Amino acid sequence: MSTYAQKKGFGSVIWDYLTTVDHKKIAILYLIAGGFFFLVGGIEAVFIRIQLAVPNNDFVSAGAFNEIITMHGTTMIFLAAMPLLFAFMNAVMPLQIGARDVAFPFVNALGFWLFFFGGVFLNLSWFLGGAPDAGWTSYASLAIHSKGHGIDFYVLGLQISGIGTLIGGINFLVTIINMRAPGMTYMRMPLFTWATFVSSALILFAFPPLTVGLTLMMFDRMFGSNFFITENGGNTIIWEHLFWIFGHPEVYILVLPAFGIFSDVFSTFSRKRLFGYSSMVFATVLIGFLGFMVWAHHMFTTGLGPVANAIFSVATMAIGVPTGIKIFNWLLTMWGGSVKFTTPMYWAFAFIPSFVIGGVTGVMLASAAADYQYHDSYFVVAHFHYVIVGGVVFAVFAATHFYWPKIFGTMLNEKLGKITFWLFFIGFHMTFFVQHFLGLWGMPRRVFTFLPGQGFEMSNLISSIGAAFMSAGVIVLLINVIVTSVKNEKVGNDPWGDGRTLEWSIPSPPPFYNFKQLPLVRGLDPYWLEKMEGKKGMTPAEPLGDIHMPNASFIPFVIAFGLFVAAFGALYNGEKSWAVPVIIIGLLITFGSMLVRSLKDDHGFHIHKEELMDDNDKGVKA
Amino acid sequence: MKRLANWRLISLLAMLALVLTGCSGEPFVSALKPAGEVADMQYDLMKLSTYIMVGVILVVTIIFVIVFFRFRRKDDKIPKQVEGSHKLEIIWTVIPILLLLILAVPTVAATFKLADIKEMDKKDSDALVINVRSHLYWWDFEYPKQKIVTSQDLVVPTNEKVYFNLKSLDVKHSFWIPAVGGKLDTNTDNVNKFWLVFDEDRANEAGNLFYGKCAELCGPSHALMDFKVKAISRAEFDKWVKDMQAVKEPKKAKTELAAQGQELFNESCIGCHAVTPSNQMPDTARIAPNLTNFGERSRVAGILDHNKEELMNWIKDPESYKPGNLMTGKYKDFTDQELEALAEYLMGLKVQE
Amino acid sequence: MHAEEKLTYETWPAEPEKSTLEAKNKFLGFWLFLGGETVLFASLFATYLALKDKVPSADHALAKDLFDLPLTFVATMLLLTSSLTSVYAMYHMKNFNSQKMMLWLGITVLLGLGFLGLEVYEFNHYVHEYHHKFTSSAFGSAFYTLVGFHGAHVTFGLGWILALMIRNYKRGLNLYNAPKFYVASLYWHFIDVVWVFIFTVVYLMGMVG
Incomplete structure (x- = not known):
């Protein structure tokens, strides 16, 4: 079973990735798929900015524009930001807690394939009669009214990928609770692991309301029910509540891991332990908790009444406090440190002012009475891009450069990395800063064009030019990836030289069993502690012994594929005669393969002690 | 790397200039040119929250700039590993709470006032x-x-x-x-x-x-x-x-x-x-x-x-x-x-x- | 302790559902999954309450016209009893008594089937007697979705327990399959708890208005 040292042909590499249950390979799958969807969403964004560069533009039609904005939002949130964060959670979190894999390797693979097939299904809408066009929020009255199958693709695609995310969240939770290495107490976990933990808990409780909302929408559109049909007693506000009970925590599901990545980057490149570690943990948990109490601030103008608006307004402001704590702790982490400005540190450093702008406009938006002005205007567009790009996307870029050597064993070029940074950073502020003003000057969001003479021309043009800079930055990153992969200069365990946490104590990339012997953790930043005592690596917590590993499996792919097939049937239900049989076939594939999984024993395999000792002799890196 | 600082300063000034040159939009469509009691209340809240937030941004910026210049890596010395500071942490928890209260009170008052429609339900x-x-x-x-x-x-x-x-x-x-x-x-x-x-x-x-x-x-x-x-x-x-x-x-x-x-x-x-x-x-x-x-x-x-x-x-x-x-x-x-x-x-x- | 190891009554651990790392993971992961399911049902309950008795015109049946308490009471008793019998099954699992466990699981499945039968009869009755359909009103959609979702869970649970019984009938208990039985019974309890809420919120509260 020790296939890990063999050279493999292209076909077997593909098969390897289709069947893998190794968290590090699944991370690479997430990185590739998420990166691909990020590019797709980015192209959509560029189309939006071209269309809005000048008034009365006709680069795309009104209907197409609505499809593009819908897919831009949906793709970026569900198919780019979350998978990319999942990529880093998968790649790094098990290493940070000193585990050999996640708790449910099989479920991990299943989660990826569900996300992947959901995303592919959603994007097939472009080729099968038009994409969804009711916005990423897909408010019910418009979504029910929308013709064609766009919304059906949205409902089914998100349902499938949502299940994948949900089980992924459960997996991370169990991994962190049950699989920590000896000595790795909760209060010694790196902040990124903490963020993964809280964010997974949010996923667990936030995704079911989305599942229900999507199910109701699916029933209404495809199976004749009346949840949102006002004439038959339905109520569209239910959708708004369900969507935002999911949608608001979703923001924190995205931004908490970003915070975690930055916390690790700050402390690494300042050569200092994180300032106020326990208050950082506390703030993370508190933000996660409060994240569930504030969804109705997206609905201030829905007409919920002053009592609800006032309560949700104050609750929302309260989130500003733990977020502020974090900002100051990061600053004080660098204070007194020895700060090295590497590419990841560029992103982290630039994140602070960018995110602070997004944060303070968030507090402004929390003020319900004033929000009646901001709501659904370009001010909101500016705000959430400052949070999601300035927070999450910056973090993804930081993590890409930071963890690239750990994932692939080679460093991204620092010079190109800094060029990427400057292009993207300048472009980002150009694009979104002026949008605050556009909103305040009276420009609603989601408009496919604007009429001249309202004072919107100049700022829209500036914004569009900024988008060009951002695109250029992404292109440089792609070049960097290609150049780096071609050169492929191998690096050691701790290529940055300042690694503090367990992932830097093992080879890059790590062997498939991660830790030959589980490490003994003696405090926060365990690897740093050992280094300061002049040791080369971690002290093992166990004698060398057999390692139990899970078997690869093709079943996750098949389960997800079955739902993909069934979704086509549901989509054309009542329209094509083959719809119902296709639903049944798809579900049979899914449930059948689940049954196989349940009934067939799968005990995994063992790597024997002797093989591990061989590795030692050869000094094999992977 | 001096460029970085200069660029920041210039961009900050440019942003300020944009704001100060009265870019408040057209009077017939801009929320920044309020033309009635409701828009006035909302504009006041915007100003209040902006003042508070600009204050916060200033504090962050000052620390940020100092960090940038004073704590760059110059040698291979290992800095002191500080755990944190309860005093500081209490300060930056309590002050934001107070600032938010200053914003919350008028927000709640305005929210209720804007929702006061008793007059329309009265008979005659x-x-x-x-x-x-x-x-x-x-x-x-x-x-x-x-x-x-x-x-x-x-x-x-x-x-x-x-x-x-x-x-x-x-x-x-x-x-x-x-x-x-x-x-x-x-x-x-x-x-x-x-x-x-x-x-x-x-x-x-x-x-x-x-x-x-x-x-x-x-x-x-x-x-x-x-x-x-x-x-x-x-x-x-x-x-x-x-x-x-x-x-x-x-x-x-x-x-x-x-x-x-x-x-x-x-x-x-x-x-x-x-x-x-x-x-x-x-x-x-x-x-x-x-x-x-x-x-x-x-x-x-x-x-x-x-x-x-x-x-x-x-x-x-x-x-x-x-x-x-x-x-x-x-x-x-x-x-x-x-x-x-x-x-x-x-x-x-x-x-x- | 390897999962597939053959054990005897003496070596069988006190908590077979948590005796290996895989089992511990499964145990915790399943509890978390049930946490997510709870939110799922909570959302469905909220939707039902918002749409209860929301019909397009006065000739549609409302909750107070529909429900028949004796019938649902019998259904409730069947399901509650099945929860109890699955507890007996788990008691025998812990005592390494595969045959008795299978017996009680069998009874559980029969009771569950009885419940499902009553539910099918009930739905059929509403559709034909009251024209209360999934597509006829928002109330109908919400009712069938909430109760039907529960019914689908019962069906899935029955299939799951049956599959486990058939697979392991001959070979008896070990530390690999014991946790599987355990989480299946957890699932069954969860379904039961959800039904208690449905009985209260949908039926009892529906009867009193």
């Missing part, structure tokens, strides 16, 4: 109430007490509270007059209520014509679902109401061409478009804009310049101006001559001679 109150009904992509305005209906151009008196009942008859829209006050959604499920005040002096500055917008994505022509608000003095408003009420049956065309247009209108258009302002029909039966005072409106279809040529263009091919509208294809193709006749007739529909 003489407050002006307007029922707004939003449609794919136009606005219907009913004055229930005055028993008149108009559309697209909302007419309101200045310097008094005007109350609104908002509802949508197809998909959800949102009713927003940025210069006069924040928005409220027109739901399909229920009636939402709020009030606005149009300040006379500032209405004059804005040319007595405010821009209204739909703020909720509602389909292809969401961007074009504009309406206009004529804010006039109470006396002028009363006169307008009287003139409207005086129209009991469709006005007779004055010229020969207009008469031909009226005939065409009666054949092809009147099934959807009323030319009398009566509110006898229920709102659901008013399926297209009321055209009683079309000749006095400010725009064709809410977006085009108000002249015969644009009107003819619009009738000829509404789809190319407002994609997805419900008028396209509901009537025969008119010849150019017929279009001219129709335009002549419609432009002559005036109530205030």
Whole structure:
């Protein structure tokens, strides 16, 4: 079973990735798929900015524009930001807690394939009669009214990928609770692991309301029910509540891991332990908790009444406090440190002012009475891009450069990395800063064009030019990836030289069993502690012994594929005669393969002690 | 790396300049040029929150800049590993809480004040109430007490509270007059209520014509679902109401061409478009804009310049101006001559001679 | 302790459902999954309450016209009893008594089937007697979705327990399959708890208005 040292042909590499249950390979799958969807969403964004560069533009039609904005939002949130964060959670979190894999390797693979097939299904809408066009929020009255199958693709695609995310969240939770290495107490976990933990808990409780909302929408559109049909007693506000009970925590599901990545980057490149570690943990948990109490601030103008608006307004402001704590702790982490400005540190450093702008406009938006002005205007567009790009996307870029050597064993070029940074950073502020003003000057969001003479021309043009800079930055990153992969200069365990946490104590990339012997953790930043005592690596917590590993499996792919097939049937239900049989076939594939999984024993395999000792002799890196 | 700092400073100054040079938008559409009590309250909240937030940003910036210059890596020394500081952590927990309280109190007060619509539910109150009904992509305005209906151009008196009942008859829209006050959604499920005040002096500055917008994505022509608000003095408003009420049956065309247009209108258009302002029909039966005072409106279809040529263009091919509208294809193709006749007739529909 | 090891009554651990790392993971992961399911049902309950008795016209049946308490009471008793019998099954699992466990699981499945039968009869009755359909009103959609979702869970649970029984009938208990039985019974309890809420919120509260 020790296939890990063999050279493999292209076909077997593909098969390897289709069947893998190794968290590090699944991370690479997430990185590739998420990166691909990020590019797709980015192209959509560029189309939006071209269309809005000048008034009365006709680069795309009104209907197409609505499809593009819908897919831009949906793709970026569900198919780019979350998978990319999942990529880093998968790649790094098990290493940070000193585990050999996640708790449910099989479920991990299943989660990826569900996300992947959901995303592919959603994007097939472009080729099968038009994409969804009711916005990423897909408010019910418009979504029910929308013709064609766009919304059906949205409902089914998100349902499938949502299940994948949900089980992924459960997996991370169990991994962190049950699989920590000896000595790795909760209060010694790196902040990124903490963020993964809280964010997974949010996923667990936030995704079911989305599942229900999507199910109701699916029933209404495809199976004749009346949840949102006002004439038959339905109520569209239910959708708004369900969507935002999911949608608001979703923001924190995205931004908490970003915070975690930055916390690790700050402390690494300042050569200092994180300032106020326990208050950082506390703030993370508190933000996660409060994240569930504030969804109705997206609905201030829905007409919920002053009592609800006032309560949700104050609750929302309260989130500003733990977020502020974090900002100051990061600053004080660098204070007194020895700060090295590497590419990841560029992103982290630039994140602070960018995110602070997004944060303070968030507090402004929390003020319900004033929000009646901001709501659904370009001010909101500016705000959430400052949070999601300035927070999450910056973090993804930081993590890409930071963890690239750990994932692939080679460093991204620092010079190109800094060029990427400057292009993207300048472009980002150009694009979104002026949008605050556009909103305040009276420009609603989601408009496919604007009429001249309202004072919107100049700022829209500036914004569009900024988008060009951002695109250029992404292109440089792609070049960097290609150049780096071609050169492929191998690096050691701790290529940055300042690694503090367990992932830097093992080879890059790590062997498939991660830790030959589980490490003994003696405090926060365990690897740093050992280094300061002049040791080369971690002290093992166990004698060398057999390692139990899970078997690869093709079943996750098949389960997800079955739902993909069934979704086509549901989509054309009542329209094509083959719809119902296709639903049944798809579900049979899914449930059948689940049954196989349940009934067939799968005990995994063992790597024997002797093989591990061989590795030692050869000094094999992977 | 000095470049970084310079760039930051320049960009900061540029941003400040942008703000300070009075980039506050056009007075007829900008929330930063408030023209009424509601917009004033909201503008005050914006200013208050901006001041607080700029303060926060300043503190962060100062620490940020110091860190950047003082703590760059110069040698290979290992810095002291500090765990944290309870004193500091308490400071940056308590101060934000206080700052937020300063913002929260006026927010809550304003939220309740803006929702105070007791006056409209009182019997024999003489407050002006307007029922707004939003449609794919136009606005219907009913004055229930005055028993008149108009559309697209909302007419309101200045310097008094005007109350609104908002509802949508197809998909959800949102009713927003940025210069006069924040928005409220027109739901399909229920009636939402709020009030606005149009300040006379500032209405004059804005040319007595405010821009209204739909703020909720509602389909292809969401961007074009504009309406206009004529804010006039109470006396002028009363006169307008009287003139409207005086129209009991469709006005007779004055010229020969207009008469031909009226005939065409009666054949092809009147099934959807009323030319009398009566509110006898229920709102659901008013399926297209009321055209009683079309000749006095400010725009064709809410977006085009108000002249015969644009009107003819619009009738000829509404789809190319407002994609997805419900008028396209509901009537025969008119010849150019017929279009001219129709335009002549419609432009002559005036109530205030 | 390897999962597939053959054990005897003496070596069988006190908590077979948590005796290996895989089992511990499964145990915790399943509890978390049930947490997510709870939110799922909470959302469905909220939707039902918002749409209860929301019908397009007065000739549609409302909650107070529909429900038949004796019938649902019998159904409730069947399901509650099945929860109890699955507890017996787990008691025997812990005592390494495979045959008795299978017996009680069998009874559990029979009771569950009885419940499902009553539910099918009930739905059929509403559709034909009251024209209360999934597509006839928002109330109908919400009712069938909430109760039907529960019914689908019962069906899935029955299939799951049956599959486990058939697979392991001959070979008896070990530390690999014991946790599987355990989580299946957890699932069954969860379904039961949800039903208690449905009985209260939908039926009892429906009867009193």
